[in-house]
Amino acid sequence: MWRLSRWSSGGSVTAAAVSVPQPSCCWLLMLLIIGQTVYAAASIIEPSRLERTAAQPQTIAPSSEHRVQQQQQQRQHQQEFGNASSTTSDYRTAFAAAASTTTTTATTSTAILSSSGEQHALTLARPPRGGRYKRQEEEEEVDRCRLFVEGSPNKNELYSPEYPNLYPKNINCTRVITAPKGQIIRLDFRNSFNIEAKEECKFDFLEIRDGQYGFSQLIGKFCGTDFPPEITSKERYLWLHFHSDDTIEYTGFSAVYEFLDRNRESPSTDLNCTIEKDGFEGFINSTDVPADIREQVIRDKIPLDCIWRIQVKENWKIFLKFLTFQLSKPNDCETNFLDIFPEQTVMPLRVKNFCGSAGESITTESNILHMRFYAEQSAITSSFGILYTAFRDRGSGSCASDEYDCEDATCISQELMCNERDNCKFRWDEEKCNTETNGQSEHVVIIIIVFGLILGGMVITFIVNCIRKIIRDQKIIRRF
The missing domain is CATH 2.60.120.290 (Spermadhesin, CUB domain)
Structure with missing residues (x-):
């Protein structure tokens, strides 16, 4: 680079070439490449990138994306640094900032490296929305209980959730084993039984009841590593409930069941009511x-x-x-x-x-x-x-056209209005009907009374006229 210097000797101005130490182009290029590499690595895991990712999962190859970003931002920074007249201290400041960024993002950059140090593609996906997430949770709950609820029907086997892996935390699975009519169920645990042990099975447990409901007679509540005894139902149902809390998981259990003919001599208690x-x-x-x-x-x-x-x-x-x-x-x-x-x-x-x-x-x-x-x-x-x-x-809304407003923030079917049954909690659906009925009844009573009075008056008048006529006729007869 050249610059003009003014020499005051002899009153003349002389142009002299003065060389100022400047960083070499190669050093500047290396500095830019290092800065852009760190910038690109940090941008891969930047939270805002997750929000900008499309709904469908995208596979991002860090190496190719880095090269594209390096080329674009290298040209941008070259223009900025090439057109501006910067000093050596400016370049040193930029280098220090780049080094600091490299240090702070070193651990973050390892997120895209495997345990062997090889670099792999990073898959990013936007979390599902609220409703979709709720449905996904319900589907996952059903899937987690599938081995317990369905098991292996061909082999008449059932398992703890996700058996033989550890059963999940915070899960409640319920099933009813139903035998054909006239048969009972025998349940036997095999291979393994390992549920978190605690007094009275407070945390994780398998509950079995003799019937088809959760209030049926309790057979037992099992946990620990001791196999439960062989269980035989009195009738054609067994109700099973598996529960786990939010702390420790174990391997669970596997069981097999079979159907047996019930003893015909003992009376059946299966009312099926x-x-x-x-x-x-x-x-x-x-x-x-x-x-x-x-x-x-x-x-x-x-x-x-x-x-x-x-x-x-x-x-x-x-x-x-x-x-x-x-x-x-x-x-x-x-x-x-x-x-x-x-x-x-x-x-x-x-x-x-x-x-x-x-x-x-x-x-x-x-x-x-x-x-x-x-x-x-x-x-x-x-x-x-x-x-x-x-x-x-009803909440803060209103009842539909085919509904009746009970005036207590609830709606019932319009069909139930004036059916002589109190379907609303405060019987508003019948109050107006009773008022109308009472009014009509009073009118009918008044009409009947008036009609009775008129009819009674006519009858009395007729009787009086008849008596008068008879008396008058008798007087006429006596004169002759």
């Missing part, structure tokens, strides 16, 4: 129990144990109102009672237990409700009547 209900409203009565089941209970001297299953529209809820409730053994909660369950019939989720002398209205939070009626021989004459109504939470 399940009554289905649906619609916008309906009744649950003790008289719904089929006559043949009552005869079987009396003949075999076994308890009556029936389930009513009510299912209404999706996202709707169920309101129960007792019309009559009379247990033969009130306050004897082991002899006869009514239990209310949501969709799952496990005891921890039981909504309400009725075993006294009165039943109160109750509201469930789901569109499926189970009601269990249990009565031993001494209480088999217990009776009850319940009206159930399907309703929808």
Whole structure:
């Protein structure tokens, strides 16, 4: 580079070539390459890059992308540094900043290196959106329970979730093994059994009940490394529930089951007393129990144990109102009672237990409700009547055109209005109807009274005229 210097000797100006030490072009180019390499490596894992990634996963090859970025930004920086007149200290400052960046991103850059030091493609994908993520969670929950719920039907085997790998944390899986009619189930654990051991199996456990519901007779709650004993059901159902907490996982278990012919000599306790209900409203009565089941209970001297299953529209809820409730053994909660369950019939989720002398209205939070009626021989004459109504939470919105607003932030079907049943909690659906009916009744009574008075007056007038005529005729007869 050349610059002009003014010499004041002799009053003349002389052009002299003065050489100023400057960094070489090769050194500058190397500095730029190092800076761009560090910049490109940092940009690969930059959070904003994840947000800009397309919904579909993209495979980014760091080496090729680095070269493209180096070429583009090298030209940009060459123009900036080539056109500007910078000093040596400026270049040293840039070099120090580049070195600092290299140090801070050294550990980050290893994210794209394998354990052997080789560089691999980095796959980036944008996390799914809220609704999609929720559906994905539900699908994953079903997939995680698949080995337990389905197992191997051909071999009649079932396994802990993700067996033989460690079972997942925070999981609840439930299944019911059902044998053909006239047969029972024998369940045997084989190969391995390893569930987190704790007193009373508080953390992880396998729960087995003799029946098809979560309130059926408890056979056992198992954990630890000791194999459970061979289990044989009394009837054709076994209810199994596997639970794990959020801390430690173990290898779980595997089991095989087979179906056996039940002993014909012992009376069957399999009532299969399940009554289905649906619609916008309906009744649950003790008289719904089929006559043949009552005869079987009396003949075999076994308890009556029936389930009513009510299912209404999706996202709707169920309101129960007792019309009559009379247990033969009130306050004897082991002899006869009514239990209310949501969709799952496990005891921890039981909504309400009725075993006294009165039943109160109750509201469930789901569109499926189970009601269990249990009565031993001494209480088999217990009776009850319940009206159930399907309703929808209105919230801050409004009821649809085919719905009736109960004025308590709930909606019911328009069909239930003025049906002489209190479907709204505060019976607003019948109040207006009763007012109109009473008004009409009063008008009818007034009309009948007026009509009766007129008719009575006419009859009295007719009788009086007849008497007068008779008296007058008699007087005429006497004169002659």
